[in-house]
Amino acid sequence: MCLAIPAKIVELLPGEESRALVEVAGVRRHIDTGLLQDERLQLGDWVLVHVGFAMSKISEEQALDQLQTLTMLGENEAVMQEVKGYGLSDHDRKAGP
Amino acid sequence: MKFVDEFRDAGVIHKAADEIRRLADLGRQYRFMEVCGGHTHAIYRFGLKDILPPNIDLVHGPGCPVCVLPMGRIDDGLSIAKGPNVIFTAFGDMMRVPGREGSPLEHKARGMDVRIVYSPSDALKLAQKNPDKHVLFFAIGFETTAPSTALTLMRAKALGVTNFSVFCNHVTIIPGIRAILDSPDMRIDAFIGPGHVSTVIGCRPYEWVARNEGKPIVVSGFEPVDVLQAVVMLLRQLKAGEAKVENQYKRVVPWEGNRAALKAMAEVFELRSYFEWRGMGFISQSALRIRDTYKDWDAEHRFAVPGVRVTDPKAAQCGEVLKGVLKPVQCKLFGKECTPERPVGALMVSSEGSCAAYYNYEHRKHETLTRIGAAV
Numbered sequence: 001m002c003l004a005i006p007a008k009i010v011e012l013l014p015g016e017e018s019r020a021l022v023e024v025a026g027v028r029r030h031i032d033t034g035l036l037q038d039e040r041l042q043l044g045d046w047v048l049v050h051v052g053f054a055m056s057k058i059s060e061e062q063a064l065d066q067l068q069t070l071t072m073l074g075e076n077e078a079v080m081q082e083v084k085g086y087g088l089s090d091h092d093r094k095a096g097p
Numbered sequence: 098m099k100f101v102d103e104f105r106d107a108g109v110i111h112k113a114a115d116e117i118r119r120l121a122d123l124g125r126q127y128r129f130m131e132v133c134g135g136h137t138h139a140i141y142r143f144g145l146k147d148i149l150p151p152n153i154d155l156v157h158g159p160g161c162p163v164c165v166l167p168m169g170r171i172d173d174g175l176s177i178a179k180g181p182n183v184i185f186t187a188f189g190d191m192m193r194v195p196g197r198e199g200s201p202l203e204h205k206a207r208g209m210d211v212r213i214v215y216s217p218s219d220a221l222k223l224a225q226k227n228p229d230k231h232v233l234f235f236a237i238g239f240e241t242t243a244p245s246t247a248l249t250l251m252r253a254k255a256l257g258v259t260n261f262s263v264f265c266n267h268v269t270i271i272p273g274i275r276a277i278l279d280s281p282d283m284r285i286d287a288f289i290g291p292g293h294v295s296t297v298i299g300c301r302p303y304e305w306v307a308r309n310e311g312k313p314i315v316v317s318g319f320e321p322v323d324v325l326q327a328v329v330m331l332l333r334q335l336k337a338g339e340a341k342v343e344n345q346y347k348r349v350v351p352w353e354g355n356r357a358a359l360k361a362m363a364e365v366f367e368l369r370s371y372f373e374w375r376g377m378g379f380i381s382q383s384a385l386r387i388r389d390t391y392k393d394w395d396a397e398h399r400f401a402v403p404g405v406r407v408t409d410p411k412a413a414q415c416g417e418v419l420k421g422v423l424k425p426v427q428c429k430l431f432g433k434e435c436t437p438e439r440p441v442g443a444l445m446v447s448s449e450g451s452c453a454a455y456y457n458y459e460h461r462k463h464e465t466l467t468r469i470g471a472a473v
């Protein structure tokens with residue numbers, strides 16, 4: 001329930017202060033970065049994502065470590081849900097920013 | 098099941114295990130409570146209990162938001178959804194949690210419009226897409242999740258989305274820990290503090306545990322090395338006769354927490370004077386309600402909520418298991434009337450509930466032992 005997964009910011013959406021496109025394992029989705037407004041996020045930064053919101057900024061090394069752990073935990077499915085968001089993100093993507 | 102020795106840092110794990118054996122005083126019994134369900138899950142999944150010496154007992158705490166939610170709240174939420182044109186949304190974790198007349202999923206099978214959302218913002222989007230319906234979001238979670246609900250409500254208000262409301266069941270972790278410490282049948286030597294909750298609240302709120310209760314607490318990450326390192330840190334404190342808050346998860350958890358998240362929570366929520374925790378009774382100031390400034394988005398304000406109270410079946414011992422007084426297998430229903438397929442209590446539903454974790458992983462113990470044995 002309190003699972004948070006690392007994701008890499010691949011696009012900061014212009015004109016939309018608190019939205020970013022992230023990628024994990026080739027899957028992309030929009031997330032909300034409103035909880036990290038003090039962090040000045042940049043392209044390529046890694047963040048921990050929980051229920052569609054970025055919770056904290058982390059290092060790439062830490063991110064990769066954690067992804068490995070999640071794979072070992074067999075949490076891949078949870079990770080995918082976290083990224084895809086039960087299909088709603090598809091609409092999200094097509095609709096664009 | 099993946100195994101400890103597949104880790105890049107298997108060596109570190111074995112070193113930590115050695116250090117634990119060295120530090121642990123053979124003449125005494127240790128009881129460490131991992132507050133967070135994420136830890137419980139990781140502990141069983143990796144078979145960490147088997148790495149620890151037998152005199153260190155890891156006791157599972159109340160940190161699984163699905164598990165501490167009283168059944169009546171589910172019934173209350175579902176009763177709103179029985180109204181016309183309502184879409185009931187909740188996280189996947191909630192879907193199989195039994196209410197008195199069945200789980201949200203069972204209500205869906207009976208025709209209720211129930212949808213899994215992965216984020217509160219997805220629920221808000223659903224409301225925007227369905228202006229002729231009312232979208233109810235059944236919010237649960239500790240401080241990890243509450244800021245996301247808060248931000249979503251702030252958006253809903255800013256955007257003027259009026260066909261959206263939140264049935265708020267957010268709870269706060271500190272009163273839960275306090276209730277454990279106040280419980281007369283409880284004897285805990287130290288705490289492994291929750292990692293992701295602490296990204297929001299930071300480490301400061303735990304200081305009273307150390308200062309007033311004299312119990313060490315180490316905020317910890319979720320990898321096997323993290324949990325073992327937290328155990329090492331706790332043992333070191335106990336050996337030195339200290340009690341302080343330490344942060345093992347510094348790479349993720351800032352001491353001060355996440356200020357923007359705390360601000361969003363303060364804007365939208367206030368403390369309820371009391372809230373019922375399943376199996377633990379009413380705990381004062383332990384949950385959040387939506388402030389009057391957001392009452393138009395508060396399902397409890399907009400709809401008549403019956404305020405159902407349901408007592409758990411007598412034989413179910415969820416409360417004792419939740420407080421760490423009993424092990425899951427000591428519940429009379431464990432593995433018999435109560436299984437992950439047919440859960441009686443919520444501890445058997447969520448993968449972070451200790452009963453489900455125990456049920457799913459404990460029987461693979463021997464397999465794990467063999468693997469670890471091979472690597473030593």
Ligand code: SF4
Nearest residue numbers: 413415428435442452
């Ligand atoms: S086995 Fe079922 S009834 Fe017993 S404590 Fe666990 S969840 Fe509750």
